Amino acid sequence: MTEREKEILDLIRRNPMISQQDLADTLGITRSSAAVHITNLVKKGFIAGKGYILKEADYVAVIGGANIDIQGFVPKPLILKDSNPGYVRISLGGVGRNIAENLVKLDIQTKLFSAIGDDVYGKKLLEESRGSGIDMDYCLMLQNTSTSTYLSILDHDGDMAVAVSHMDIFDNFSVDYLKSHGPILNNAQLIVLDTNIPQPSIEFVTTQFKDRLFFLDTVSTSKAIKVKEIIGAFHTIKPNRYEAEALSGISIDSKLDAEKACYYFLNKGVQQVFISMGKEGICYGNHQHIRFLAAPEAAVVNATGAGDAFMAGLVFSFLQEYSLEQSVRFAMAASTLAISHENTIHPMMSVHSVQNIMKELK
Incomplete structure (x- = not known):
């Protein structure tokens, strides 16, 4: 050349x-x-x-949130409306970005499509995400706009007690921006979407690139509603019980209720459903069967990144052509590894580490 x-x-x-x-x-x-x-x-x-269209290795496209996480940890039961002794950590976050970094650690080439401000936090996001191996070349860089910030307080059990998200920047995540990167998106092996981006942009992607397979992270009950009418456009979805309730209209108070919700999504056109029931485990299924996998007993240091690791595990498993049972076990193992470290992304996340944990799952 x-x-x-x-x-x-x-x-x-x-x-x-x-x-x-x-x-x-x-x-x-x-x-x-x-x-x-x-x-x-x-x-x-x-x-x-x-x-x-450049000839290059296969890759996954992730479209979603990228932000700075500011997390407060308290060693004792949280006292509301008072100052609690503890410590604070600042790290990279965002559902889409976290999924992307987990995928890279699982040896999957990944391109992130997100919005980042031209400020101190934005530069930190860009540099450190690139350093972790994520392709950040297609992120939307905005002048005079604050990078998305997520402030959370974790209780003494490592679970989130309360959080504040400042994500106005994603109002600028337009259809025109996605159009400009159409060839890259259209050549991805599959596309992972989170609901941090505006509804019109979600609808555009799922319509314009309908030949791609879409994996959906619903993020929260309020944001999940954006995809309620187009849920059948997604190959794989990973809501928790509350997000599944909001999307299906089915109250989930038992395993039977979770199975009913799975059937609802499958009948809408979804191919794989994984409903997180928290400490109770995962209700999962496809058009062949619906089953339940109990959550393993594990010490929780930080539960924030569990769902992101689980989604990355599902994507990895699909690309490896794992069975449904292998997929949920691999994803559960990735999630279990994630919660064992105070960082949102476990520094030792790898295929080898996840497979070692899989051996311990019953």
Whole structure:
């Protein structure tokens, strides 16, 4: 590859929709010269097909939240309306971003589509996420906008007691932004979506790229409602019992209720359902059967990243063509590993570590 071809390939990686004229103007060459270089790159196999789709390794696209997590931990029972002794940690967060980092640790190439402000927190997010291996080249960078921040207080059991989310930046996560990255999204192995992004953007993605498979993280009851009318567009969903109630209209007070909710989603067109019942375990199923996996006994240090690790485990399992039972066990093991460390993302998350925990699950 010539130096000029490297320059052109770099520009196309940054903007797959760039025109030949824009390439020429940027490099100070004629449009006809740009066309010749592109033809040579196609012949050499660096560009596949029209629209400057770059030939590269398989990857997963994650569309969703990226933010800074500020977490307060208290060693004793929380006292409301009072100052509680404890300690505070600042780390990278966001459902989509957390899923993406877990996927990278599971050796899956991952591209994140999110919105980040051009501020101190935004720069920290960008640099450290790239350092972890996430492809951040397609994130929306916004001037004069605060990076999303999530402030939470965890009780002495490691469970979230209360939280405040400042996520106004995602109001700018537009359909036009997603259109500009259409070729990249359309060539992903599958797309993971979380409901932090606006409803019109969710609906656009699931309609425009309907040939892709979608995995859904519902995030919260209030945000899950965004997908209530299009739930059948998703191949795999992972709500907790409260999010499943909001989406199905079925009160879930028992295992039987959870099974009814699973049937509801499957009848809507979902292919795989995993309803988290907290410490009771997971009710899961597909069109062949619905079953229940009890939660293993495990010391909880920080439960915040459990769901993100579980979703990453489901994606990994699907790409490995695991059975439904293998999938839920691998995802449960990933979740169990996640909660055993104070960081939202366990630093030792890996396929090997998860498989070791799988051996211990009954």
